Amino acid sequence: MSQVNRLGLGGCIDRTQTYTFTFNGNQYTGFKGDTLASALLANGVSIVNRSFKYSRPRGIVAAGAEEPNAIMQLGATEAAQVPNIRATQQALYSGLAARSTNGWPNVENDAMGLVGKLGGPMMGPGFYYKTFMAPASMWMTYEKLIRKAAGLGRSPKEKDPDQYDHYHRHCDVLVIGAGPAGLSAALAAGRSGARVILCDEQEQMGGHLLDTRDQLNGQAANLWVTQVLAELASMPEVLLLPRTTANGLHDHNFATLHERRTEHLADTAPDANQVRSRMHHVRAHQVILATGAHERPLVYANNDVPGNMICGAVSTYIRRYAVIPGQRLVVTTTNDDGYRAALDWTEAGREVVAIVDARPNPEGDCVKEARKKGIRIITGSAVFEAKGTKRVTGARVSGVDPATFTLTGTKEDLACDTIASSGGFSPVVHLSAHTGTRPIWRDDIIGFIPGNVKGLTPVGAVKGVYALDRILAEGAEAGSKAALASGFSVSGIELPSVTKQLESKPIALFQVPHEKPTMRAPKQFVDLQNDVTAAGIELATREGFESIEHVKRYTALGFGTDQGKLGNINGMAIAARLLNQTIPETGTTVFRPNYTGITFGAIAGRHCRDLFDPERYTALHAWHLQRGAKFEDVGQWKRPWYFPVGNETMHDAVQRECRAVREKVGILDASTLGKIDIQGKDAREFIGRVYTNKWAQLGVDKCRYGLMCKDDGMVMDDGVTTCLGDNHFLMTTTTGGAAAILEWLELWHQTEWPELEVYFTSVTDHWATMTLSGPKARDLLSEITDIDLSKDTFKFMECRQGQVAGVPARVYRISFTGELTYEINVQANYAMHVWKALFAHEHTYGLTPYGTETMHVLRAEKGFIIVGQDTDGSVTPEDLGMQWCVGYDKPFSWIGQRALSRPDTRREDRKQLVGLKPVDPKVVLQEGAQIVLDPTQSIPMKMVGHVTSSYFSPTLGHGFALALLVSGSKRMGEKVYMPMADGKVIEAEVVSPIFLDPKGVRQNV
């Protein structure tokens, strides 16, 4: 098909660049500069979609973000699929492949249309709440059918090949919208030297000036646009962002701008290094809102038949794209702007059948111009019904009295294929309302304007100013004021001359009455995308949905991808009339981000895949990788979980690693432990306040285990702290708790005890920690250290300084495995050297690297807890049987102490940490298994605790577990039961949580 509706001249399109594209499998051509919508119209495509509920044929209505019908599935390949593209905002490119989102077998002939026709009367708002209830079991089946009919486009089924990113920007003045108001504001602000960002959602900046009939300085307005843009582009501190939608304006003038960088070029970024789109996170000192206004269509019967459009869109297609969307036009309007469409149409050489004006005596300049051109004007009237099904074939016109909502006078049918309507303008106030400010209704402009928002200045059409000279002047003033407020001196700009147009006042008309009552008239659509009709709104108000929020939710008004840009005000006005209220009484809708939809990928930015969350590595990570370690995620850290050899299973590897530590020597990379250097004369006092146990007597080079509670008495962290000097301690924390504990210490110091002389510094990353554990640890370490390791010189729970493999090191003789253990700490840059030096003796001593799983088995054999695994935020030190670690008589009431004497923490039947030994030694209890005393009871069973840690011990030769059990400490020797999901009941004996070497002989050798 050729471009039957393309005009021979004009438009901001590049006719030398022809693009071929497909729509619903048919091939068409368009030009560079077209949108998908303008190209479809150029090719005479009328039906672009089927409606959501009634499957009625739908055509293009608008030319911008407010388009409700032309919603497309885009993409030539599976991975490049994009659902719900607005054809009016999608630039045409070569090879673009678009499909309608609804319609089967196709949009021209849709089988569901019949259902819509027949079932329509039963499918009023909320019909599904009133049915599908019996029998109850059938709902899930009904729901499947409902779901199938729902949705617009579809998600791709493959990963997105494109990349996205974020850009944090800061500016003095952010100008949103590059129409006349925005351009003059940006120019005024830019000339002051302020940092200015000007963004506009369209392919080209200029807004209304790109298709206005008004002239600037006696020339076409877009010449002025070009000139201003050139000056702005030359200013180093001005950033121009075309194709960039301000989609959210958040607290304290934080705006999110979505810039489409390659979406106008191809399905996927032409160059793999390009980002498809970019979110600019802008913190602006001042924001100028120059977002203009959307034209409102009139609501009349069959106003959804293809060929019904808004007036402004008709002008835009003719003037900007050189496309005329029909042959014979009827305009129905409440204001002067409607006339422009007729004038543009007739100048393009096609027939204007009539302009139907709801005003009795319109007298503006364009009215005169229309008269001069011989266009028939029918005043005091409106189109109340469109004729046709797949395309408008005529318009039914009648006199109308908006005040009484009645038709008057005689009726007349006009033959036409296009009806353009204008019911006035709705300022695009959306962004001003995102932080909760309500827009304000103005009767004089028949629209809402932005409420007061700190740091935000609305200018131009968005505040109901429609005269071009005033728009330009206000823009310039706002730009200057914003720059001034940001501390810049301004000199103003010279404004272009505008020929004054005399305008006559618009009239308020939203729904055009019909000869039949609304409930019986042909459908009068308010929200085209969601098939919300005036009758639907009437039904909602009849049923008691009187708040506008109720009406919206009951009818789905404004819930589409267009978010009701065309329909919301009409819907409100209709509800107001039905409820006999004013529009402000009826209430405004709440506008929320986004202004227009943005892909998840763009919002996620670069923070996906391996950059979703940082992976933290120790200094030995590369070695672990090379050794074939399997890793466990612990917080953000990647920790070796176990080191399989050959085809070993995890169980085999862990058993081998455990035996190696118990029999020879193993090594663990413990670098992830949190480490905090604490210095100051009150360091000891401070530590005594935050730990449960006593620190007053700890000598230099001695280590001690400590427990930390919150002030509710519940255990929150643990670790070993070493006294390095009288005023110097090194605290270790759990891997996951490192950052939180440092902040915790700072919190107490800064807010409660600033008088204590103490400083905390994180050294987690500075020190690499290698835990050498096992009976051969001393022999191995002595090969490469100058530290005297002899039993009586370097005792258990002591620290020494010396050289290990030629590297200065602090060695702590502490043990989490129960074996003879040396924790070697070196400056992390030298860790690999030391580690490798140890492994030079691997075969002599049977040195075996072990991971976290083996560490867990070994520590559990000793009854050592893991905070967060054996505790859950509801466990006190006493519950853990760790009274030995509680300084009840410390002079300062340490954090957590007071809470331990509350009624619930004093209870005798609290859950306490115990060991469990399965009666069947082969059994390994399930971690998380719930414990009962009587397995024969019926459900719900009385549960008395749960298994927190459970392993098979190669040393003990049987499975064993730690558990929290009600009155556990008094149940030693009793049997408890774990009823499992497979129906089996597992029996275990309550034992001490210390399974191995309760006297601690092995670690003291």
Place this chain on the structure above:
Amino acid sequence: MQRYSGFGLAKHALTHNENWQRLWRNPTPKKKYDVIIVGAGGHGLATAYYLAKEHGITNVAVIEKGWLGGGNTARNTTIVRSNYLWDEAAALYEHAMKLWEGLSQDLNYNVMFSQRGVLNLGHTLQDMRDIQRRVNANRLNGIDGEVLDTQQVQEICPILNCSADARFPVLGASWQPRAGVARHDAVAWGFARGADALGVDLIQQTEVIGMRIEDGQIVGVETNRGFIGAETVGCVAAGNSSVLAKMAGIKLPLESHPLQALVSEPIKPILDTVVMSNHVHGYASQSDKGDLVIGAGIDGYNGYGQRGSYPTIEHTLQAIVEMFPIFSRVRMNRQWGGIVDTCPDACPILSATPVKGLFFNCGWGTGGFKATPGSGNVFAWTLAKGYAHPLAAPFSIDRFVSGKLIDEHGAAGVAH
């Protein structure tokens, strides 16, 4: 009350839908009621409905400062499940679940309760331990659920990224088949219609501005339309509880935070179940209309603004793209915020207060919607009898003094 049915729809179609009745009246407040409920959200309306239906107390007013069902009932992500860890919480939520299962029929209003199952993903070994613990507890409490491995998760949700090289690979999940979603607005409207039909006065656009207390006994509430008397007052006003409590001279262990949610544009059915992940902080389901309904986290600061911070939304969508890489090109349509009253133990308060006759039902945090019928049911019982329903008793405000908290942070988490 006009009964709804498919037959009724056809009948009304013939008369151009001109004879549908109001779902509720718009009554003028009386001087005195037996019970006043402050807050016409789902919980308050359910309380009124059950007071009338199960306790025969129909001289009840529900006072709402805005429009009914307009608070968190209208702002949540509609997930319904009962797989809570501790016995007390599980019992309460399971009580709600059982009511959900017959709610559409009971109310003669289709609340579109869709038992499509909920997956709670585990990404770390500790996640999986917690999941085992919770599912075992659920099973012994008579609540359905099972622990799935990665393969089984993938079968239930084929579009979920279960690959081993994900930043936080899916190690497994808990699965509650009876859980699902419901149409949130319909829940409020159904309860409102039911309560109204039983004689309850639903008084909208009326704000409580004070509590009248005489000798330690509540005698009524001051409103912007004058005083309304009642010797039993139940406050069920999520997002406003501390403010109401202050009117009665009471302080609560609550903080009100913004909780955000968002929806995508509608797309064809692709996600047939509810997927939640505490670890990567995202959860999603797909509404019957086709929108992906996505929950974001709580903002850390107090806020009554019904909006939160953009980074929270951003982080949530990063999680969603991590979980569902194919959604990268699906567009987010709109975001919004609710105000959640959070308790230190992530469990609600259903409690008498030091003021005689004054009760509070609050602190549901992010977990309120799923409890709606259960909460209303036990709170109605509590108001009718003057003392706590056995299922409500553990949720007394006294627990913060005794220390007997019910710490559901694990099960409540970020996700709801």
Place this chain on the structure above:
Amino acid sequence: MSKVAVFNQCPGSEVMAESPLAHQSSVKGGRALIVTEHAFLGHLILRGQADNESLKSAVLSVVGVELPLQPLTFVLNETTGASVQWLSPDEWLLILPAGQEYEVEQNLRQQISGHFSIVNVGGGQTLLRLKGDKVFDLLSKSCVYDVHERNFPVGKAVATTFAKATAIIRRPNEQEWELVIRRSFADYCYRWITDAGREFDLTFTV
């Protein structure tokens, strides 16, 4: 015996040190964005009261620069390359030429009286130098902080977020920027920078 344990943590030159990026390889690209790791410098955290005169005089005599008391600034000793950076009202970061940290710490400790602490953190962080026309763009993609020259003149130093990690950003001269990043996050930062810098054809030398 001193109440604080201080020791020389650097071995002799026979021990091979490994930077946090030792396992990563360099990226060859253009000159619009050049990132170079400067590993193994001495990093000390100094804490104390800003009104402690001995602190100020010690820093001046040992490092040769005035202790910066103005928030978000750092002072560079052009001769030695040592710098002292304000981190918070009672906290400074000293970055020293490799191997000097022990001597500097000892000298400072001798001269400072009253309540203070000095901690060697050199193993825990590394320094990247960035230059080229696209540094502003890379930083703007990565940090919420405003790195525009009007807000970030030479001599400024700011601790802030860097992607999902943290970093210190410093501007030692008109041409160069510095990033101080934590060891355990270094690989993440490397991946982030190489990914975000791809469109600028970055060069990354480790």
Place this chain on the structure above:
Amino acid sequence: MLHIFCPYCGEHREEAEFRPKGQAHIARPLSPEQCSDEEWAEYLFFRDNPRGIHHELWVHATGCRKFFNVTRHTVSYEILETYKMGEKPKVTAESLAKGGRS
């Protein structure tokens, strides 16, 4: 997203650098063991949670790591002042009521 003035760094910084830490000026009782259970619960759990002016504690987590106080309106989210630890707020609900501002 909030824009918060750090009183230690002396400039406005993005919310992403901060963490909120709840109501400000909650002092730990000096003699915890002398507190009743009710008093201890009050300190641990009970908060003003006002709709309006709120004094709250924040920490400049990725900046100077200092804790400080913010006076913020919990509906408009407007920040009326920030002040250092140990200082008292200049703006309170009472002072605003007296001054006639809201």
